[in-house]
Ligand SMILES: NC(=O)NCCC(=O)O
């Protein structure tokens with residue numbers, strides 16, 4: 121059985137790379153901090169005798185040999201990048217749990233039949249380079265290598281340039297190695313498990329999500345002499361859009377409709393200038409694909425209506441759509457067995473967040489394991505999961521991996 | 528009579544300092560561009576034999592001697608600083624009209640009884656250092672010299688540091704010279720004169736204005752798994768605040784209530800993060816002081832209500848209040864006479880924008896002259912006033928100045 125204290129120590133050691141003011145982490149994708157995190161992990165894994173390779177979009181595959189190295193490996197992993205003010209667990213737990221599985225097997229002298237691979241997927245958060253999960257998506261064929269390398273961050277730095285600069289531009293072809301199966305342990309990032317007093321979420325799938333870039337073009341004007349009725353205030357239009365979208369989502373009794381405006385920028389903002397140009401982002405989510413279609417239709421209609429009411433020219437571009445995902449029944453069952461056999465309280469549930477497992481599930485049987493996080497908070501420096509829950513999730517991961525690798 | 532073409536040429540020459548992409552100007556207060564604009568003006572005035580001095584907050588007083596240099600000077604002027612994407616007329620017209628008056632008098636060999644002073648007030652726009660009109664306010668005793676010098680721009684540079692850096696930190700005591708009277712020509716920055724087909728606004732006063740810094744503190748969280756009902760979304764709260772304030776102002780049939788949110792910043796914004804912390808600015812205006820009180824009360828109530836509804840902690844600081852101003856009847860009358868005698872269509876009106884004349888009116892009899900600007904647009908690169916209207920306003924200024932200086 122795995123060593124919960126050792127796992128915790130590795131989590132806390134990783135959190136020392138890119139620490140933030142209030143106890144979180146900032147390791148934006150492909151920054152020196154991200155590279156330092158990868159290096160620490162590689163040091164640990166190399167000392168266990170693992171080998172590794174990096175593909176052309178920076179995905180890191182760390183391999184522990186099996187008895188039958190001709191068979192496809194069983195894989196586990198997640199990501200090491202964080203939000204600008206992110207937590208110490210989101211992604212990191214799934215990676216360091218994999219390390220803990222390797223260490224446990226090493227301690228006990230176990231060599232699995234199939235080889236094992238621990239994967240660190242690049243730029244999962246989507247915070248530096250949109251969209252999220254872009255490198256696992258590229259691995260799974262959802263995006264071309266060229267388009268991924270050409271994606272730009274807000275400063276105009278491309279993914280490819282950042283990859284070179286941080287030293288993780290690999291040679292290995294994207295899409296290799298093929299995986300027998302993939303398991304990702306992650307914090308829930310929502311409140312359900314904590315509220316229900318359960319330790320394990322057996323994740324059956326992931327809600328669909330769509331990202332939009334919205335532009336509102338009115339006319340900047342002086343805040344003093346410009347009569348209200350003459351204004352074409354792009355921020356007033358944005359405010360109306362956000363407020364009405366919020367009301368729409370809150371009006372869904374099921375709670376399955378989710379809308380978020382995460383970024384909003386006013387061009388040449390000044391206190392006494394009516395904003396002329398505003399850009400903002402919209403994130404729409406739903407667990408049912410055709411409900412998500414309906415939500416998008418509502419959003420598009422609302423945007424036009426707001427544009428007309430406020431005398432503002434509106435446009436939007438859907439920059440990403442990740443359909444509703446269902447994980448592989450045999451992998452989900454393996455996770456469920458693991459939880460049951462450890463005597464842990466668990467529930468089957470859908471994930472609200474996108475994860476690398478979303479794309480990997482297109483090319484390999486996949487499942488996920490959730491553990492609770494305090495107050496359901498993540499993408500926040502205060503993100504926290506208890507050492508006990510981290511250890512429980514890692515044990516379930518270990519059991520599922522062993523079952524798959526020795527079947 | 529003044530030379531309209533020469534005036535226009537000087538306006539266009541000034542616009543070549545800090546030009547913007549779409550034909551406007553960017554000369555933020557106390558930047559190298561601001562200093563270059565001042566230097567150009569001084570070159571022109573020195574060649575007319577004028578002398579000048581700069582006070583400790585950078586206000587520039589350019590003097591043309593009179594027959595009776597023991598008498599207080601009659602003054603005119605405005606500002607040379609602009610918004611980030613400002614126009615070529617806002618402020619600049621009032622300064623270059625003063626230059627044109629000097630040139631006209633020089634051409635005709637006229638020496639007025641009282642000396643004349645052309646004033647360039649520092650940082651009128653309030654865009655780099657809040658509040659607006661801070662240096663004319665300091666001249667008039669509304670702010671202490673020390674507090675003005677300590678004001679910071681968004682990068683933390685103080686007014687005093689910027690003044691030193693741009694070479695206009697003067698020695699002359701603030702509040703000197705005392706002025707017999709002050710006249711400011713300005714574009715209207717609103718649509719009324721154009722709509723009514725009038726050339727001159729005889730400005731009787733200025734609406735009251737109040738500036739607020741608002742902070743909304745919720746909790747950042749993941750956009751995916753966080754149920755709508757659990758969110759404490761600071762941007763959703765801001766959107767509600769802005770939308771309700773807009774509706775309130777639009778609901779005032781008189782059109783006298785004005786509200787603007789000009790700046791809004793999300794802390795550590797990310798597409799898939801529910802915004803935890805938002806800062807924004809609010810600008811409230813009204814032509815009647817107790818209506819402005821009522822507007823502030825409404826805003827404060829709304830802010831609390833929105834905070835409660837959205838689960839967000841709200842706070843606000845009123846960083847500036849400029850009461851409703853009435854100009855000196857004798858100066859207003861002099862402007863009106865000038866307009867009438869030139870046979871120009873005019874109306875008496877209140878100013879919607881703050882101007883240096885607001886503060887100067889506390890210490891010297893003051894009035895203002897407005898000319899139309901196209902579509903009422905200013906604080907915008909597209910700001911435009913015709914050469915004819917600029918010339919007409921300058922002629923009225925010249926006549927009013929001569930009347931006062933020779934009375
Ligand atoms: N787990 C996670 O934060 N993924 C980022 C993609 C998303 O926004 O759901």
Ligand SMILES: NC(=O)NCCC(=O)O
Pocket residue numbers: 342343344392617651652653659660879880881882
């Ligand atoms: N005229 C002008 O733009 N003044 C700035 C102060 C204000 O916001 O009214």
